[in-house]
Amino acid sequence: QVQLVESGGGLVKPGGSLRLSCAASGFTFSDYYMSWIRQAPGKGLEWVSYISSSSSYTNYADSVKGRFTISRDNAKNSLYLQMNSLRAEDTAVYYCAREAMVRGAANPYFDYWGQGTLVTVSS
Amino acid sequence: EIVMTQSPATLSVSPGERATLSCRASQSVSSNLAWYQQKPGQAPRLLIYGASTRATGIPARFSGSGSGTEFTLTISSLQSEDFAVYYCQQYNNWPLAFGQGTKVEIK
Numbered sequence: 001q002v003q004l005v006e007s008g009g010g011l012v013k014p015g016g017s018l019r020l021s022c023a024a025s026g027f028t029f030s031d032y033y034m035s036w037i038r039q040a041p042g043k044g045l046e047w048v049s050y051i052s053s054s055s056s057y058t059n060y061a062d063s064v065k066g067r068f069t070i071s072r073d074n075a076k077n078s079l080y081l082q083m084n085s086l087r088a089e090d091t092a093v094y095y096c097a098r099e100a101m102v103r104g105a106a107n108p109y110f111d112y113w114g115q116g117t118l119v120t121v122s123s
Numbered sequence: 124e125i126v127m128t129q130s131p132a133t134l135s136v137s138p139g140e141r142a143t144l145s146c147r148a149s150q151s152v153s154s155n156l157a158w159y160q161q162k163p164g165q166a167p168r169l170l171i172y173g174a175s176t177r178a179t180g181i182p183a184r185f186s187g188s189g190s191g192t193e194f195t196l197t198i199s200s201l202q203s204e205d206f207a208v209y210y211c212q213q214y215n216n217w218p219l220a221f222g223q224g225t226k227v228e229i230k
Contacts, residue, residue: 035219045159045167045210047219061218095166108214109157111178113166 002026002112004096009117016086016121022079022096022114030054030074033099033106036081038092039116046092049081050099050108064090086121093118125149125213129222135230136201144225146194146211155215158187158196161224162207170209171196201227 008020020036035050049060049070058070069082079096094117097110126149136142146156154174159167169178171187174194184199198205206229211222 044223045212045221047221050219059217100169100172107172108219109169109172109212110159110167111169113168115166 002098004098004112004114006094006096006114006117009094009119011120011122012086013123014087014121017082017084018086018119020081020083020094020096020117020119024077024079024096024098027098029072029077032101033108034072034079035097035099035108035110036070036079037095037097037110037113038090038119039095040089040092043092048094051079053106083119086119088121091119091121124218125152125216125220127211127213127220127222129209129211129225131225132223133226133228135228137230138203139200140230142198142201142205142227144196144198144209144227146189146196146222148192148194148213151191152213152215154190155213156187156189156194157212157214158185159210159212160205160207161210167210198227 003025005023012018033052036048038046038048051058051070067085071080096114098112100107100111128147130145156174158171161167170181175187186197188195208224208226210224
């Protein structure tokens with residue numbers, strides 16, 4: 001069955017860096033676009049970034065552009081999010097999510113989600 | 124940037140009753156609208172995509188309708204496991220955008 005398992009969250013000081021990982025299994029990872037989505041404590045969902053199946057295309061929310069970098073390693077079935085210059089407002093649970101595939105085309109809604117990893121930015 | 128607005132923020136419903144949740148887009152998103160359910164401490168679960176197509180394994184009591192800027196999620200007869208927060212998401216334009224959520228609570 002499809003599994004997405006995030007790791008790498010934790011407590012970091014403002015201005016610091018953190019790298020999140022997402023290990024995928026149960027499907028052909030290299031076929032799918034992937035995204036990171038976050039949820040601040042008690043708040044709603046915010047899309048953060050996506051990457052195409054071959055890493056050719058990436059996109060970022062304005063709130064993280066220039067600070068976060070999404071990447072993937074298809075040989076390791078893994079997705080990553082490098083987060084630099086972290087701010088208090090980046091505090092959230094970060095989910096990796098698989099974009100749906102409809103008739104061979106990526107559709108940016110999310111059919112599988114990991115359980116999330118908590119990132120806390122505080123001094 | 125498209126803004127998604129959900130109403131009401133909280134909906135109090137008795138088990139067995141019908142629940143109707145609304146989602147409005149600030150500009151047309153065609154039928155590129157998804158609904159998710161999230162329970163406390165869990166990841167969101169896809170319910171509906173294409174505004175009205177149920178995802179795999181989703182019970183028939185969940186239905187979606189609408190197009191353009193106005194969308195509705197209906198739960199025909201609420202079961203105990205349906206009390207949760209529901210989010211809509213547009214995927215017609217970048218950046219992707221979610222609504223702020225509607226909490227369905229027990230009346």
